[in-house]
Amino acid sequence: MKTVVFRLGYRPIRDKRVNTHLALVARAFGTSGMIMEDLDNGVVKAVRSVESRWGGKFFIQTRNWKSYLKDWKGIKIHLSMYGLPLDEVMEEIVFRDEDILVIVGAGKVPGDIYNLVDYNISIGTQPHSEISALAVFLDRLYKGKELDRDFNGKLRVIPSQRSKKFVRS
Amino acid sequence: MKTVVFRLGYRPIRDKRVNTHLALVARAFGTSGMIMEDLDNGVVKAVRSVESRWGGKFFIQTRNWKSYLKDWKGIKIHLSMYGLPLDEVMEEIVFRDEDILVIVGAGKVPGDIYNLVDYNISIGTQPHSEISALAVFLDRLYKGKELDRDFNGKLRVIPSQRSKKFVRS
Numbered sequence: 001m002k003t004v005v006f007r008l009g010y011r012p013i014r015d016k017r018v019n020t021h022l023a024l025v026a027r028a029f030g031t032s033g034m035i036m037e038d039l040d041n042g043v044v045k046a047v048r049s050v051e052s053r054w055g056g057k058f059f060i061q062t063r064n065w066k067s068y069l070k071d072w073k074g075i076k077i078h079l080s081m082y083g084l085p086l087d088e089v090m091e092e093i094v095f096r097d098e099d100i101l102v103i104v105g106a107g108k109v110p111g112d113i114y115n116l117v118d119y120n121i122s123i124g125t126q127p128h129s130e131i132s133a134l135a136v137f138l139d140r141l142y143k144g145k146e147l148d149r150d151f152n153g154k155l156r157v158i159p160s161q162r163s164k165k166f167v168r169s
Numbered sequence: 170m171k172t173v174v175f176r177l178g179y180r181p182i183r184d185k186r187v188n189t190h191l192a193l194v195a196r197a198f199g200t201s202g203m204i205m206e207d208l209d210n211g212v213v214k215a216v217r218s219v220e221s222r223w224g225g226k227f228f229i230q231t232r233n234w235k236s237y238l239k240d241w242k243g244i245k246i247h248l249s250m251y252g253l254p255l256d257e258v259m260e261e262i263v264f265r266d267e268d269i270l271v272i273v274g275a276g277k278v279p280g281d282i283y284n285l286v287d288y289n290i291s292i293g294t295q296p297h298s299e300i301s302a303l304a305v306f307l308d309r310l311y312k313g314k315e316l317d318r319d320f321n322g323k324l325r326v327i328p329s330q331r332s333k334k335f336v337r338s
Contacts, residue, residue, distance in 0.1 A: 164251045
């Protein structure tokens with residue numbers, strides 16, 4: 001089951017770091033890549049820099065959201081503070097075992113998104129962050145196993161109670 | 170079991186939105202408040218604005234991190250990409266049933282933090298975001314129940330498959 005993130009909406013100054021955090025979460029929590037509507041060089045640079053040290057292969061592309069959603073073969077999920085509670089739909093989504101496009105918005109999203117996806121899912125009903133919404137969704141989807149994935153990077157963390165320990169290969 | 174977040178480190182321009190997202194996650198995922206080293210008016214304003222509509226009571230304070238940690242009665246946990254895997258320590262933490270201070274850094278943290286806490290916990294061993302690290306930690310700690318909490322706000326979301334539905338009281 002492949003997952004891809006579509007980052008909908010973009011406010012260049014306000015969302016600069018937020019977009020980077022979002023891409024790093026998408027990568028660290030096991031998705032294949034992130035699509036944006038406009039190119040954000042800061043995001044590409046940050047992800048490539050992480051990749052060169054910590055491994056993995058994560059794609060970043062720019063595409064029109066409507067046509068990308070239309071062409072997506074698999075499940076389309078929009079995360080927000082509205083929609084159905086995560087717990088109510090997760091079992092069905094896992095059971096379907098199809099590729100998943102996860103759409104996360106910045107601020108206001110186009111209203112028609114609610115009708116263009118298969119599921120509108122609410123990660124709680126309080127405002128928080130698309131970064132946390134994505135992380136919790138993927139953590140529940142992959143049942144925590146995404147955190148053990150081997151990225152086969154030059155650097156590798158060695159679990160340690162009292163220090164910042166890692167090895168270089 | 171009360172939880173409080175300490176936001177360690179602060180880079181005013183770079184972290185502006187990130188700090189706000191972090192505070193909103195702390196609030197939405199059930200902690201009582203967030204402490205920072207320096208006052209960030211943007212964070213206070215954003216949280217108060219959310220609170221006035223969506224309810225709850227979340228405190229924001231500024232304090233020196235070393236003295237705050239020293240005075241904390243309960244468990245001190247530092248989240249990062251180093252430390253022990255979440256799964257290995259969560260059961261013990263829940264079993265201890267004490268108040269928890271969750272420390273999350275921005276970029277580089279002072280090295281002595283690793284010795285001043287009870288647990289260094291790694292949310293995966295890949296770089297991602299303090300926002301996602303905090304959300305996943307709290308989601309695991311509260312076993313998802315934090316997402317159902319009633320904030321008793323003027324606005325309340327009504328779960329809905331196809332629309333942005335809420336009521337005003």
